[in-house]
Amino acid sequence: MKQKQYETEDIFQKLIERYPNILAGEQINPNDPRQWIFISREIGIPSETSGGNQWFLDHLFIDQDAIPTFVEVKRSTDTRVRREVVAQMLDYAANATSYWEIDTLRECYETQLEQEKTVSLESLGISVAKKELFWQNVATNLKVGKIRLMFVADEIPMSLQRIIEFLNEQMTETEVLGLEIKQYVSSDGMKTLVPKIIGRTSTAVQVRRHEKGTWDEQSFFNDVLNISGEQAVNVCQGLLRGFEALGCRIWWGKGRTHGSFIPVYDGRLANHQLCSIYQTDKTTLVELQFQHFKEPFNQIDAKQKLK
Template identity: 50%
Template structure:
């Protein structure tokens, strides 16, 4: 019985040989990744903290100037739980471009995406993609981060920070990764910082005449030197507070004093401080990294309190020069400290709903 090292045992105990079989077309592998992003093998990339993924857009346009349209089209743009944009290009081993041309192509995408991708556009693409899949974008972000206080806006603020810092991940996916591509990926991954470069081989094994297939991803590029730079640890609330700027620390203290005086619940999380009102409903979150107090106005509208939500938004807009979005406005920490009496009144209104 010949095989490629993969076997299937059926219900009757028969051993069936499975053979490596090329994908019918590149689009088939692309579709599988869009539907099943776990094929990127995030557990192999960072075993201590496996990567999880959400799709921002398949065939994502990449501009080459400020305000420009999509000059290029990236096969997939994902994001992981730490807000790290993950650029994915898919090629079959039979495509001669997999050896060198795809490297230059990916570097073009990365260099221009870091400079010219407006994060609000990426957020809009993500929300549209999730709606098209019948999913709630806020629920998907909360599930990805393992923290149901994280909003889409807060999450994409982090995505924007990572983009501006060049903290991205470039991933080449193929049914077979040639040795020369593997060597290039390993070299780039060791040299580039904070960007990361990896290759994922997703072999397809098929049991002839039975219709069974198995997909087996393997990650290349994680040399010892490259792995040392990719470890990620979530900060403790005390660390967030210590590293925050003066306005954030002062606002944190004001929130604690307000909560103690008003008998309102405050809870520390890995991303900041949660402010809750009656029935433990979350009304706001302080995000130290974003230097902002986020007000949860959209849930008010969904509970039939649209008039209160609009009144709060109108008041907030009079207290800052920053443009505030209507659903989850991010109010700057320095303005919150300066206008604390007004902010405290708003929190009290929201906490009694």
Template identity: 40%
Template sequence: MDESPYDSELLLQELLAHHPDLLAGEQMNGDAPRRWLLVTREMAVPDSEQGSGKWSLDHLFIDQDAVPTLVEVKRSSDLRIRREVVGQMLDYAANAVAYWPIEQIRTRFELRCEAEGAEPDEMLEEFLGESDDPESFWKRVKTNLQAGRVRLVFLADVIPSELRRVVEFLNGQMDPAEVLAIEVKQFVGSGMKTIVPRLLGQTETARQKKASSTQPSRQWDATSFLERLRERRGDDPVDVARKCLEWAHERELYIWWGRGAVDGAFIPSLRDEHGKSILFGVWTYGRLELQFQHMNRRPFRDIARRRELADRLQQIPGIDIPDDRLTKRPTFDLAVLQEPDALQTFFNAFDWMLAESRNTTFAQ
């Protein structure tokens, strides 16, 4: 088979969108190969807080550790690949870290899924498996962005030596950001076509330095969760969280435990052969997050039924849920539920929700 050039840069971009493995995740980390979730192509990058988008990034991916990965694609015939593309990518990264709201990233992912006829939650859950839940994942993406923990990738059919030297230098100097280049050669012959990616720019020194500075995730459980909550907020929120956990266990709900490096969560959900509906999440920093956005099981797919649940919850002083939050994840402090009457009203509201969900299923 002979090496063959790509017909166009657009073709190379489309190949990457449909085959994310071209990002050579196993070459980046042999012990834990990187897996890729495509957020979108042509991601707008603003140059101010209110900016709509001065530039357009070729591809935005996120790996399984919630690290945003900015990819710029060029052909070797494009002279900009030797110098201009470096400044371009640094512009993207500097402004993305400063001005990309996580809501925009999440919305672009959802729009991309919908355009392809896919369900965003199902696609994300398939990507994450049992290792994470969607809410915790997006929070980690936000945390990584705020910390500048991003990955910049230059992808081309041929990486010029000038670009490779710059990438190696930047990757050695930038921390926690990572800068890499991937050469994707195409070979054609005998009626066959093979595409071979090769990672460049990751020196052993840089790899070890970044590995040592990366904070590992942890698997939370009831004991570690309550200890962390007590450290951060004291005894009163711990009592509320413990009772929420006991309530969920008594109703035989599925409990998902987070894997955040710093903060954890437990998230009860109703799961059986009829579907799934996530109820709420409790976090180690002392807040409770209502999961309206993920109440996907009948009858609470209906906004009117969500409004009924919200009205029951709003009987608790300190909880306000406007209509525009019925498709989102409104939060409030656990202190709101410290009074016994408030906590009982909260449990009554979700007992009603569970009964309605099960009765609707049985009636079908």
């Protein structure tokens, strides 16, 4: 079999859509191979709240841990496969994490599921009872920048490889990877695709050695105390005890560098995420996720009162 370039970028993109396992989940995490939920191709990204789409990402996938994975595809013959594509991807990430509505992503997923273009959450071990929490985790991961950026080409030039490795070694929440997918064709037309992950250096692996952190009440409040001080600890403890008194269960986050918790009310028909409390490098944030609210609590007066 001889290596052959892809005839068009569209053919390249269709292969990824039809065969998402080509994204080499076992190379990204050998101990816990990534499994892919296809969300959309050419998904729009706005540059402001409720604004029109300014960019279009080639593919969006989500893995079994609710981590959104941005995939941008370029052939090696495209000169934009070098530095320009990096700036383009960072634009996508910066605006998608700020302005994507989780309901839009869910609708995209449901459409793909109806058309049998993606796998079901159940097939990945996510039960019906945990579906709401899964999508809430997707929303939280977007807000805190816990995403994966993947540059895909039939050949990654060294100039782009160096940028990918540098970013992946410096960024703690966002994972940055390159993926070469070379195509080999036999004389009778048989094709095989060979993926190779780029950017998973020993330094990057060390940065993410706590990829699935284990947070609890004590470790979270120690983190808050170290960064935000005693007053923030008192506020967060008041929120935690108040939600517990209302009968909510507490979901503790799995961030690599900082903790979080989400009060969840298990309703008769669904589970409801009421808010997110999470720690960043500089401060502690409490987020009211109004995008999940239904009538009549999605009205502006009700939102203001709750705030």
